[in-house]
Amino acid sequence: MNIIKLNAIDSTNSYLKELAQKSAVETFTVIVANHQNLGRGQLGTTWVSDDGKNLTFSVLINLCNFKIQDQFYLSMAVSLGLISALRRFISVSLKIKWPNDILAEKDKIAGILIENILRGASINYSIVGIGLNVNQEIFPSDIENVSSLKSISGVVFNKDELLLEILNSIKKYVRFIENGAFEDLKKMYLAELYKINIPTMFEDNKGVIFLGKIITVDVNGRLVVELENETTRKFDLKEIKFASR
Ligand code: BTN
Numbered sequence: 001m002n003i004i005k006l007n008a009i010d011s012t013n014s015y016l017k018e019l020a021q022k023s024a025v026e027t028f029t030v031i032v033a034n035h036q037n038l039g040r041g042q043l044g045t046t047w048v049s050d051d052g053k054n055l056t057f058s059v060l061i062n063l064c065n066f067k068i069q070d071q072f073y074l075s076m077a078v079s080l081g082l083i084s085a086l087r088r089f090i091s092v093s094l095k096i097k098w099p100n101d102i103l104a105e106k107d108k109i110a111g112i113l114i115e116n117i118l119r120g121a122s123i124n125y126s127i128v129g130i131g132l133n134v135n136q137e138i139f140p141s142d143i144e145n146v147s148s149l150k151s152i153s154g155v156v157f158n159k160d161e162l163l164l165e166i167l168n169s170i171k172k173y174v175r176f177i178e179n180g181a182f183e184d185l186k187k188m189y190l191a192e193l194y195k196i197n198i199p200t201m202f203e204d205n206k207g208v209i210f211l212g213k214i215i216t217v218d219v220n221g222r223l224v225v226e227l228e229n230e231t232t233r234k235f236d237l238k239e240i241k242f243a244s245r
Contacts, residue, residue, distance in 0.1 A: 001167060002029045010038040012058035013115060013129040020060055020117070020125060027062035027125070028171065032163060039131065042113055043238060053136040054148070055159050059167065062125040063177055071116055071123060072221030073177050075100045076189040078112055078128050081170030083192055086110075086132075088165060090153050095194035098214070098223050099237060102132075103194055107147035109133050130166070134159055190216060201243035204235070209243050 009015050012031040019025055033056050039047035049056055061074065079100040086094055086102065086109075095103045102110035113129040133139075133148035134157050149157050176185045190196060196214045202225065203209050212225040215232065222234040 002026055003163070003167075004029070004031050006031060006033045008035040008037065009033050011036050011040050011129075012056055013040060013113060013127050014038070016058045016060055016127050017115065017117070020127070025060050025125075027060060028167070029060045030057055030163075030167060032057035040113060040129070041111055041131075047111065047113075047131045048140065048143075049131060049133070050136045050138075054134045055130065055132040055163055055166075057163065058127055058129040059170065060125055061128055061174060063123065063174070066123040066126075066177070068116070068118065068121060068123060069219065070177070070182065071114075071126075072099075072217065072219070073182050073185055074126055074128070074174070075112070075114055075221060076185045077173035077177055078114065078130075078170055080185070080188055080192065081173040082110060082112070082130065082132075082166055084173075085162075085166040085169035086149075089157065089162065090149055092152050094192075096189065096192045097194040098217065099221055104147055104152050107145045109147050109149065109152070128170075132162070132166075134162065186217070193217075195242075203241050203243045205239045 012033050016031045035051045036056050039049060039056060041047040079096045083094050083096055083102055092104050097103050100112040101108050110130060110132040115127045116123045117125050135150045136148050137151050139146045193214065199211055199213050201209055202212050212227050214223060215226050216224045218224055218234055222236055223240060224232055224234050226232050
């Protein structure tokens with residue numbers, strides 16, 4: 001594994017993407033930064049993290065003949081790898097909030113941003129960016145339901161040790177993709193999914209609040225929700241959120 005440590009850059013995802021455009025970059029090359037000036041989150045959000053306290057890193061993953069339509073399996077593998085590594089460090093209840101946030105109890109401790117670089121109908125390589133709140137205890141007041149490993153456990157964590165454990169664990173779950181074991185991945189992912197099979201209040205992109213139950217995800221990674229009248233509706237990322245608690 002090739003781990004490149006940097007002090008301050010814009011975004012580890014952007015840096016790794018540019019590096020891979022300029023030169024051949026081996027699979028599982030990792031860029032880890034102490035500080036990002038422009039950390040990026042899902043749906044065009046920013047990812048803020050106190051200098052040096054947390055893990056902000058990106059991994060290039062190059063899978064042979066990986067089809068665009070299978071891209072959600074990488075999201076499953078990465079979130080499963082992350083959650084299972086974290087379980088070796090903390091003992092609170094951890095869940096994956098669709099599509100790939102990691103929750104400790106009800107608070108987000110990690111986010112994942114995957115960017116796929118295409119070649120024809122296949123994914124040439126993926127840039128997997130992970131932000132994990134490790135030793136930060138005070139968060140901006142406008143960010144709700146957020147926590148960190150230190151806030152949960154009171155323990156200061158060694159970030160290098162965590163990083164290695166996470167990378168090895170992600171490798172283990174990526175092997176399921178390499179072996180074509182997509183259904184096994186999906187089964188494991190659904191078993192970790194926050195609120196699966198539990199009646200829950202959601203809000204759609206028109207602001208309508210409704211009761212539903214997550215029953216699965218479809219091949220495109222859309223969330224499949226069963227409504228009160230027993231019909232199902234599928235949602236993309238920007239189309240649904242949990243109604244505020
Ligand atoms: C999310 O919105 O939950 C995804 C957050 C992903 C943040 C990480 S931090 C390292 C990598 N570089 C980025 O610019 N973003 C990802």
